[in-house]
Amino acid sequence: MDFDTYAKMGGYAMNVWGSYGLGILGYGALLAHALWRYERLRRREKTLDRQ
Amino acid sequence: MLTKFANPARFEKLAKTILPVLSILATILLSLGLLDALLLSPPDYQQSETVRIMYLHVPSAWVAMASYAAIGIAAMIFIIFKHTLAELFMRAALPVGAMATALCLVTGMLWGKPMWGAWWVWDARLTSVLVLMFLYVGIMALMDAFDRPEQGGLAGAWLAVIGLVNLPVIKYSVQWWNTLHQPSSITSFKRLMNPAIAPQMIRPLIVMAIGLTLYAAIVIIVRMRSEILARKLRNGGIR
Numbered sequence: 001m002d003f004d005t006y007a008k009m010g011g012y013a014m015n016v017w018g019s020y021g022l023g024i025l026g027y028g029a030l031l032a033h034a035l036w037r038y039e040r041l042r043r044r045e046k047t048l049d050r051q
Numbered sequence: 052m053l054t055k056f057a058n059p060a061r062f063e064k065l066a067k068t069i070l071p072v073l074s075i076l077a078t079i080l081l082s083l084g085l086l087d088a089l090l091l092s093p094p095d096y097q098q099s100e101t102v103r104i105m106y107l108h109v110p111s112a113w114v115a116m117a118s119y120a121a122i123g124i125a126a127m128i129f130i131i132f133k134h135t136l137a138e139l140f141m142r143a144a145l146p147v148g149a150m151a152t153a154l155c156l157v158t159g160m161l162w163g164k165p166m167w168g169a170w171w172v173w174d175a176r177l178t179s180v181l182v183l184m185f186l187y188v189g190i191m192a193l194m195d196a197f198d199r200p201e202q203g204g205l206a207g208a209w210l211a212v213i214g215l216v217n218l219p220v221i222k223y224s225v226q227w228w229n230t231l232h233q234p235s236s237i238t239s240f241k242r243l244m245n246p247a248i249a250p251q252m253i254r255p256l257i258v259m260a261i262g263l264t265l266y267a268a269i270v271i272i273v274r275m276r277s278e279i280l281a282r283k284l285r286n287g288g289i290r
Contacts, residue, residue, distance in 0.1 A: 010100035012165055019104045019158040020089065023111070027266060030150050034273040041280040048284065 059279050062136060066272050073269050080262030087255035095252075102252070104162040110260040111155040112180070114267050116218060118148030119183060122190075123215040126208035136275075138204035141211065142194060143274035147267050149187035156180060167231055175224035176232035179217060186214040200282075 009016040088106035095102035122144050129137035159177065160170045171177065190207045197203035225234045236247040246253050 009103070010094065012099065012101045015161045015165055016089075016100055016103050019107055019161045020085075022157055023107045023154055026150050026154050027263075030146060031266070031270055031273075034270050034277065038273050038277045038280070041277055041284065045280060045284060 059136060059139075063276065063279065066276055070269065070272060073265050073272075077262055077265035077269060080258055080265065084255055084259035084262045088259060092251050092255050093249070098166060101162055101165050104158050105252075106255045106259045108155060108158040108162060109256060110263040111151045111158065113260055114263050115148055115151035115155050115180070115183060116221060117264065118144050118151060118267060119186070119211075119214070120218060122148065122211050123218075126211035129204060129208045130212065138201070138208070139275050139278045140271070141190075141204065141207060142278055143271045144267075145187055145191045145194075146274070147270050149184065149191065151263075151267070152180065152184045152187055156184060172231050174230040174232055175228040176221065176230050179221040179224050182217050183214075183221060186210070186217060190214070 007013060007017075084106065088103055092103070092106070094100045122141050125137040125140045125144070128134055129141065156177075159180075163172070164170050190210050193210055194200075194203040194207035197206065222235075224230060225232055248256075
């Protein structure tokens with residue numbers, strides 16, 4: 001199967017790629033936010049410790 | 052034993068040890084699962100390529116329900132024993148469950164449109180999952196509506212316990228009512244060993260489900276560490 005045929009997903013590209021795109025975006029954003037918040041709080045803790 | 056594991060300092064130590072292991076396992080499983088789901092598994096003879104949505108939709112639904120069950124148990128522990136870690140777990144797990152529920156609903160709509168000819172139908176399964184979404188959002192809003200986190204935690208815990216009644220409704224909705232949503236293909240471990248779907252399809256489904264469960268555990272642990280740190284900075288220590 002060539003790439004074009006595969007990418008079209010039998011005519012359901014919007015549904016299949018849309019689902020996985022939203023899934024990666026949603027779950028990825030949640031993880032990124034969790035890590036960002038933790039790092040931000042840890043930096044603040046270190047700053048307060050130094051003071 | 053409960054008190055031993057409900058100690059924030061001990062939790063922090065445990066989290067430091069298990070997070071790298073969980074992260075490696077989740078990365079491997081989700082990479083393999085995505086490869087299998089999008090490339091190696093065959094299209095369905097009736098649903099064609101749209102069946103690939105199942106490998107994200109079903110694990111998201113499982114994570115959404117498992118997260119709520121865990122939140123319900125944590126809520127009961129918080130109401131009875133007033134363990135701060137149980138409340139922190141609730142606060143950390145709520146957005147994870149809400150995201151899984153939202154993605155379950157959205158991927159279900161993207162799957163439903165080509166298969167049923169409608170983005171949405173008010174059948175028992177879809178409606179009960181929508182109620183689960185409202186419960187997640189409602190509990191989060193209620194917990195943040197109080198000045199004192201403990202009061203918010205208690206109010207949210209009561210709502211979470213009351214909302215537990217929705218879990219069996221979701222699970223058995225396809226049996227109790229005549230729904231457009233199909234009945235479960237995997238209803239028990241015994242059925243998992245002899246499933247109604249092809250082995251090439253069950254493989255990515257299970258791998259993605261375990262991978263997403265590990266992902267949820269990672270996010271919950273990181274969010275709990277943040278909550279512990281935030282309270283420490285706010286109060287000069289956790290109570």
